[in-house]
Amino acid sequence: MSYIGSKPANKPVVASDIDPTMITGQTALAVAPAATDEFLVSDAGTLKRIDYSLIGNSSYFKVAGSNVSASNDTSTELTVTSETVDSAGVVASNRFTPQVAGYYFITATVKYPSGTDIDFLGCEIFKNGSSTGAGTSIVSKDYNAISCSTIVELNGSSDYVSIFGRHTTGSTSNINLQNFFGFKLGN
């Protein structure tokens, strides 16, 4: 009883002080965490909280387009006309503009919807309107489609990705975005 009236000494909470029921006794979250749900992490020895959006694979999307009239040998931005999924509403005006910084995997397929022979068809992934250097070209015949993929770093605010198509049919021809999808890579 000698400690009655005395102030307990400061003592850090250590692992052995924590009972697993601190977690298991809580209500289970039966769905994926929301973007702003938080976790506790040890950042080089300092406890910090972090949003789920910073560690998950969101955002992710899959979209497609329709025919675009493209001039000969001219990189032409392809249009998006339908969305299968757009996890965070970050595809607009044919462009993917994620709001979380990081590295993203991007892939697309460009199609030349004609039975006419074609010498060159290109699928190009552009960042902020300029080539990322990622692209594929093909010399092919008959019904033509070509895919391209890359990993690109985006700043989570203004950086955007869009898909460009290019052909050398000699005249103005339709090409379209058969699919365009991507997701954030975990850190």
Add this chain to the structure above:
Amino acid sequence: MTQLYTKVKLYLEANSKTYENERINIELQNDGSGDYIKSWNVSGLAKPTAEQIASYETAANTAESNATIIATRKTSYGVWQDQLDEIFTDIDAWKTRIAKVKTDNPQG
């Protein structure tokens, strides 16, 4: 309205260059608001002004019309294997048919 590609090609030819040789030095692009020259690195030749590009409109129209006519002729001629057979069988009939294709599809 003709393609920017065609007018750039004519501009290069008017300055003793060819599009085929300079293709890697030129980027034509369309971000949804019309074709434009994204980059130009042709040695010894300045990027054409808007006025210079516009001055090739008529010539480009002729070039594109002729390209369409040539494509139509090519289809009408048929594949070379079949033409060889025609020549072997009756060269005069082949010459007559080819001449008609040309007459029916005159270039500008």
